[in-house]
Every structure is written in C-alpha cells, then in structure tokens.
Amino acid sequence: MxxxxxxxxxxxxxxxxxxxxxxYQHDDLDLCQHQDASQLHLFPTPPASSYVMQRDSSPSKKRKTTAPGTKDGDVFMSPVRQGPGLAEDHDRTPTSHASFNLxxxxxxxxxxxAVSRSTSSRQSQSSASSGRRSTSPAKRTQNLRYLEKPVLYMALEDDANQQLPMDVTSLYDRIYDITVDHYCFLPHQVRSQLNSLTGRKLRDTWFTNDSSQDASPDQTELDALREIERDARECMRRGSCEGAWNVDVHAPLLKLAMAPYTEIRREVVTSARIASPFLPQTDVGVDVESKMIDFALILESLTDSVRAAVSSQPKDRQFINQTPYVSIQHSPIAVSIETKTAGTAEEGRVQLGVWTAAWNKRIRALLQQQADPIVSLPLVLVVEHEWKLFFACDRGDRLEIIGDMSIGDTKSIIGLYTILAVLRELADWIRATFEPWFRQTLASVTRTE
Structure with a gap:
C-alpha cells in the first residue's frame, strides 16, 4: 500500500x-538558427514533492473549459481537450503515456x-492595449466559418465539374488527366532515361507527342529535377526546418516551372503582411490575426493598368493585393502557396484561408458596388514532400475552399514531373482565364472613378 x-x-x-x-512553446526555438546552448529556454528540473494529496469529500465539479485569460465563447481560441472522442488539440500540453490517466x-x-498564448498573440494583445484594434487568432479551419464572410473548406465531390465554378472546370479536368490518368505529362525526349531511372517501361500515354529533335532542353530539365529530388530527400533525412525546404526544394522547383512564362513570376512573400483595412473580421467585428504565406505566382503583364486603377485610392490602399508588400504592389496574386513541415497541415490551411479571405476583401473593395463573383483562385499547400491543390471559390455570401487534389511529390522523379506539369497548367490558366478577368475588372474600376 x-x-x-x-x-x-x-x-x-x-x-x-x-x-x-x-x-512552454516549442516554436520559441528557431531550429534553423545556431544558438549557444546557454541561450535556449529549456524545461527546469522537476520540483521536489511539496503538495499533499487530499481525498475529495464531495463529488467533483465539472471543470470550466475556458482557459484563464480568454473570453468565454471566443470561437477563435483553441477548445480545451476534455476527453476521448473530441477533436485533437495540437496546442495542448503533452500528456503521459502511462497505463492510467491521472x-x-x-x-x-x-x-x-493560465496557459500563455503564442508570441504573435501576445504581441497582438500589446498592440491592442496601445490603441490598435484587437485581433483574434484563428487556430482551426472550423473557426473560419465565423468570419464576417465565412470561409468553408469543402471536400472535392466525385463530379467536381458540377461543384466548381466554370472558370476552373477546364483547369480541373486537365489536372485530373495528369494526376489521376497520368496522361501526357512526361517529355518524350527523355523517355529512355526515365525508364532507366524508374526500372520500368512507362506507358506510352504518359509521354507527350513532342516531335522536336533537340533533346537538350528536356535533358537539362531532368538534371535539375534530379538535383531537387536529392535535396528534398536530404531535407527529409536531416529533419530540416521549413526555411531549409523553401530554399533547397520549393523555390528552385517553382522557378523551374515558371521559366517558360515571362509574364508570370514566382515571388517569395514570407514578409508580406496583410494590410489593416483588409484583415478579415469575425461576425462580431473583431479583426482576425494576420497570417502570411510563403510563395505566390504573380502576374506582371498588367502593371500599368494596375497602377492607374489604384492611384486614386486612399494612401493605405494604393496596391492591388491584400498586402502593401512593395515587390508585388502592382502585380496581382494568381496562385498562393503555403509550405509546412510534418504535422502542421491544419495550420497551413488556416493560413491559406485567412490570406485568401483578405485578398477577396481587397478585390471586393476595389469593385465597390459590383456584385459579380470574384475569379476563383488556385491554392497550393505543401507538407514536406507532398503537394496538394485547392480551389478558392467566391459564392457571394461566403468563400468555399474546395479540395484537395494530390498534385505530386518531391520524393520521386515521376512525382516531380507531375508537380511541374500541374504548375505549368496553372500558369496556362493564369494566361487564359485570370489575366482576362483581371484586365476587365481594372477597366471597369477605371470607368467608375
């Protein structure tokens, strides 16, 4: 006893x-920076016994689920985990794996x-106390349904052409051909090399019908993809941080994919903050905490038209996107891309949701009283090797983010060619659909001013 x-x-x-x-916050340690061990904030040694256990003399009361320091009913705060069967709370304190529950x-x-909030939340509180509007952190995709214009993540249905808006149905069909049917996405000129690399005789329908006799461009591209594959495998082996994956894998792959398109550029937007006027709000008027993403595919052929359209706007709105980031001030964002390491896909979906809601709010402000739906936007979420595609669709009173589609991976050469082919289909869609819609939108804005 x-x-x-x-x-x-x-x-x-x-x-x-x-x-x-x-x-204790694991993200307080930047694993991408070398720090002296004495500077790291480690757990203190467990204390000696100082509490005396007492048996309850009365039935226990149900514990209040709101963490101290938070507002009751705040849908943008993480729910407290109370038992089996509830959704996993990724921010909760780890529990013991002992055979019995304390x-x-x-x-x-x-x-x-009280459990302290993240660094960004503490900064938001500090800003609010000094005169800024308060913000509420969105931690889960379900929270986004409580925005003033709700953002709903929807599963892609079997008959996606009935679900998606007309402006992305042909894009979806072509991507389905590539990712599911593996139709016509590998360069014919390097067929023998790919058969050798995979140890298989790949099907004829997988290859393009390019009759060009010059194999050097395709060979150069194959060499570049193999280097990216090696770097991706090395990032996985080392357990590299998100920044390392971006530098060694994602950025080179995106740049290679956009090489044939002079008017479309891959832009790093990790420092592009959402402008205050376009921060999404909850249905009770509280700004949602700003979210940033990693990359964007931007259109550069409309710079003059964009500059003319935004020049008469207030000083805090003289940019075309939801961010004043100078590098893309006059270049519309056509595709948004968020990258993550393992276990953080939900956070990535939230970031894409808030970012896209802000873009939609900015374009709606530009259109003023026009009620026509805003063009759909492809969104890409990358978690280590795996690439997923979503479609952000404006339904007037809400935004639906429909997906996801698996569009390849960086752990195999065939997976890399799949990503490359899909990214180029996205670029073709930017040319054929996104650019004409934006050009027409800018013309209508100029006429009404």
Whole structure:
C-alpha cells in the first residue's frame, strides 16, 4: 500500500511540473538558427514533492473549459481537450503515456496556471492595449466559418465539374488527366532515361507527342529535377526546418516551372503582411490575426493598368493585393502557396484561408458596388514532400475552399514531373482565364472613378 501511495505521489508531482510548464512553446526555438546552448529556454528540473494529496469529500465539479485569460465563447481560441472522442488539440500540453490517466484519480491537484498564448498573440494583445484594434487568432479551419464572410473548406465531390465554378472546370479536368490518368505529362525526349531511372517501361500515354529533335532542353530539365529530388530527400533525412525546404526544394522547383512564362513570376512573400483595412473580421467585428504565406505566382503583364486603377485610392490602399508588400504592389496574386513541415497541415490551411479571405476583401473593395463573383483562385499547400491543390471559390455570401487534389511529390522523379506539369497548367490558366478577368475588372474600376 505504501508503495502504491508513493508511486501515485510521484506521478502527481510530475503532472504538476508538466502543468506548471504548459506555456512552454516549442516554436520559441528557431531550429534553423545556431544558438549557444546557454541561450535556449529549456524545461527546469522537476520540483521536489511539496503538495499533499487530499481525498475529495464531495463529488467533483465539472471543470470550466475556458482557459484563464480568454473570453468565454471566443470561437477563435483553441477548445480545451476534455476527453476521448473530441477533436485533437495540437496546442495542448503533452500528456503521459502511462497505463492510467491521472485525471481519473480521486485526488485534488493544484489549480492549473493560465496557459500563455503564442508570441504573435501576445504581441497582438500589446498592440491592442496601445490603441490598435484587437485581433483574434484563428487556430482551426472550423473557426473560419465565423468570419464576417465565412470561409468553408469543402471536400472535392466525385463530379467536381458540377461543384466548381466554370472558370476552373477546364483547369480541373486537365489536372485530373495528369494526376489521376497520368496522361501526357512526361517529355518524350527523355523517355529512355526515365525508364532507366524508374526500372520500368512507362506507358506510352504518359509521354507527350513532342516531335522536336533537340533533346537538350528536356535533358537539362531532368538534371535539375534530379538535383531537387536529392535535396528534398536530404531535407527529409536531416529533419530540416521549413526555411531549409523553401530554399533547397520549393523555390528552385517553382522557378523551374515558371521559366517558360515571362509574364508570370514566382515571388517569395514570407514578409508580406496583410494590410489593416483588409484583415478579415469575425461576425462580431473583431479583426482576425494576420497570417502570411510563403510563395505566390504573380502576374506582371498588367502593371500599368494596375497602377492607374489604384492611384486614386486612399494612401493605405494604393496596391492591388491584400498586402502593401512593395515587390508585388502592382502585380496581382494568381496562385498562393503555403509550405509546412510534418504535422502542421491544419495550420497551413488556416493560413491559406485567412490570406485568401483578405485578398477577396481587397478585390471586393476595389469593385465597390459590383456584385459579380470574384475569379476563383488556385491554392497550393505543401507538407514536406507532398503537394496538394485547392480551389478558392467566391459564392457571394461566403468563400468555399474546395479540395484537395494530390498534385505530386518531391520524393520521386515521376512525382516531380507531375508537380511541374500541374504548375505549368496553372500558369496556362493564369494566361487564359485570370489575366482576362483581371484586365476587365481594372477597366471597369477605371470607368467608375
């Protein structure tokens, strides 16, 4: 009996120590920077036993689910995990994998300290207290349905052509041909090399019908893709951070894909913050915390028309996108791309949702009283090797983000060619659909001013 009691005391002390350090943030350690070990904020040593366990003399009360320091009913705060069967809370404090649950023991533990928010949330609170509007952090895609213009993530239906707007149905069909039917996406000039690399005799229908006799461009492209494949495998092996994947894998692949398109550029937008007028708001008028993404495919052929359209706008709105970031001030964003490492796909979907809602709000402000739907936008979410495609569709009173489609991977040469082919289909769509829509929109804005 004494042994059992001693073991319980031991687990309670550990539980108390974990709870007391619940505010520890793994993202406080930038794994991409070399730091002296003395500068790292590590867990303190577990404290010695200082609490005396007491048996309850009355039935336990249901614990309040709102974390201290948060507002009751705030849909943009993470729900507290209360038991099996509920959605996983990725921000909760890790729990012991012991064979029994401490919460089932009939003992009183010390009160839980308030769990601190992330660094960005603390900064938002500080800004609000100094006169800025308060912001609310969106942590899950379900939270986005509570925006003033709701953002809803929807699964792609079997008959996607009935679900998607007309401006992206042909794009969807071609991407389906590439990713599902593997039709006509590999260069014919390097067929023998690909058969050798994969150890297979690849099907005729996988290859293009290019009759060119010059194989050098295709060979150069194959060499570049093989280097990206090696770098991607090395990033995975090393457990590299998001920044390393972006530099070594994603940026080179995007640049290679856009090489044939002089009017479309891959832009790094990791520093492009959403402008205050275009921050999405909740349905009770609170600004959502700003989210940034990693890359964008931007259109550069409309610079003069864009400059003319935004020149008469207020000073804080003289840019075409939802961000004043100078590099893309007069270049419309056509495709938004967010990259993540393992286990953070949900965060990436939230970032894309907030970012796209802000873009939609900016374009709607530009259109003023015009009620026509805004052009659909392709969105790409990358998690390590895997690339996924979504379609952001304006339904007037809401935004639907429909997907996802798997569009290749960076762990195989065939997967890389699949991504390359899909990215070039996106570029063709920018030329054929996005640019004409934007040109017409700019003309209508100029006429009404």
């Amino acid at each position: 004494d042994t059992e009691r001693a073991e319980l005391q031991h687990w309670v002390r550990i539980s108390d120590w974990v709870i007391a350090n619940a505010s 919460s089932t023991l009939n003992y009183q533990l010390p009160p839980h300290p």
